[in-house]
Amino acid sequence: MSCSISLCMIAKNEAHQIARCINSAKPYVDQIVVVDTGSTDNTVQIARDLGAEVYQMEWQDNFAQARNKSLEHASGDWILFLDCDEELDQATAPLLREVVQSQQYDGYWINLTNIFNQQPSSNFLGFRLFRNDPRHRFECRIHEQILPSVIRHATAERIGYANITVYHYGYEDSEVVAKSKSKRNLRMLEKARQEYGDAGFINFYLGVEYQRLGDYQKALDYYHRSLVKSSLDETYAPAMVRSIGYCLLNLKRHQEGVAFIDQYLKYYPDYTDLVYLKGILYFDQRLYRESLDCMNQCLSMGSPPPRYFSMQGIGDEKPKFFISSIIDHLIGQAGSLFEKGHESQAFAALDLAFSQLKKTPNEEYYTRLIETMLTWIKAV
Numbered sequence: 450m451s452c453s454i455s456l457c458m459i460a461k462n463e464a465h466q467i468a469r470c471i472n473s474a475k476p477y478v479d480q481i482v483v484v485d486t487g488s489t490d491n492t493v494q495i496a497r498d499l500g501a502e503v504y505q506m507e508w509q510d511n512f513a514q515a516r517n518k519s520l521e522h523a524s525g526d527w528i529l530f531l532d533c534d535e536e537l538d539q540a541t542a543p544l545l546r547e548v549v550q551s552q553q554y555d556g557y558w559i560n561l562t563n564i565f566n567q568q569p570s571s572n573f574l575g576f577r578l579f580r581n582d583p584r585h586r587f588e589c590r591i592h593e594q595i596l597p598s599v600i601r602h603a604t605a606e607r608i609g610y611a612n613i614t615v616y617h618y619g620y621e622d623s624e625v626v627a628k629s630k631s632k633r634n635l636r637m638l639e640k641a642r643q644e645y646g647d648a649g650f651i652n653f654y655l656g657v658e659y660q661r662l663g664d665y666q667k668a669l670d671y672y673h674r675s676l677v678k679s680s681l682d683e684t685y686a687p688a689m690v691r692s693i694g695y696c697l698l699n700l701k702r703h704q705e706g707v708a709f710i711d712q713y714l715k716y717y718p719d720y721t722d723l724v725y726l727k728g729i730l731y732f733d734q735r736l737y738r739e740s741l742d743c744m745n746q747c748l749s750m751g752s753p754p755p756r757y758f759s760m761q762g763i764g765d766e767k768p769k770f771f772i773s774s775i776i777d778h779l780i781g782q783a784g785s786l787f788e789k790g791h792e793s794q795a796f797a798a799l800d801l802a803f804s805q806l807k808k809t810p811n812e813e814y815y816t817r818l819i820e821t822m823l824t825w826i827k828a829v
Contacts, residue, residue, distance in 0.1 A: 454549060534619045570620065693709060745805075
């Protein structure tokens with residue numbers, strides 16, 4: 450007998466997007482459970498019209514509590530949980546029915562892709578599919594987690610990976626909405642810290658919110674607090690290392706950033722995003738040769754393994770674009786140096802640009818380089 454799947458969601462004033470989420474999953478699940486925490490729009494009616502069972506619950510400033518309420522009403526053998534601002538990818542969704550038939554696993558990591566400006570912007574793994582078991586319950590009032598309780602009653606070896614993708618549209622929120630969410634999250638995280646103590650993952654998420662608000666020093670302080678309390682095997686640890694690097698970049702602590710990334714590339718040697726960030730840190734120090742070396746390395750590495758939070762195109766489009774920007778800068782710099790009579794420095798800039806063009810040919814930049822040389826020759 451085939452296993453059944455319950456889609457579990459929580460919602461409040463999601464009339465503008467809940468239909469997209471439900472419709473994307475409806476053909477692949479047997480039950481849809483929505484716990485509404487106080488909507489004043491048409492969220493409840495839309496969900497019911499689409500076949501969902503809707504249960505009302507007063508909001509208690511606790512996402513885990515609301516999610517666990519949805520689990521109480523789930524009758525399926527497996528649980529898939531999604532947020533209202535998410536959508537199941539139709540190309541990979543049919544795999545849901547296949548993977549839940551396996552007796553080997555009690556839960557699965559799946560792919561999540563953030564959408565920004567209507568384009569994929571970053572990718573990471575999320576634990577979203579697991580067996581329905583009363584012992585499996587969400588923990589922590591914000592950034593709630595189900596994986597710890599699943600592992601406690603099984604083993605880490607029984608957690609698999611399914612090549613199923615979910616699109617997340619939350620980053621499309623307006624700046625006002627995003628700031629409001631961050632302030633709410635900070636308030637709830639402070640409550641969570643009172644309940645869980647000064648845990649590594651709480652400090653990590655505090656850092657995330659302050660980084661979103663642009664307070665890079667405060668974010669850095671929380672990330673460092675988390676780093677000393679967290680194992681480098683934690684699922685969030687590589688992303689935290691990446692975030693620390695970006696905070697140091699924004700704080701213009703470039704040399705410290707390069708040294709920090711070099712230190713953690715020993716632990717995450719296949720994390721392309723760190724090499725790319727290192728290249729940006731070099732560029733900001735006008736170390737163009739070192740920056741190009743990093744971008745070329747990104748092209749050689751390609752995209753990192755899916756366990757890492759990663760920017761879309763980090764192993765291809767992004768380093769190629771950055772390389773083009775550096776070549777453009779070098780050719781422009783050479784022209785200015787020729788005009789000032791600094792021929793040796795100008796030739797050094799053109800030589801570096803030419804060396805790179807042999808690795809990543811570009812007819813437009815070849816032409817510009819030659820034109821810059823000819824302009825100088827005519828001038829002398």
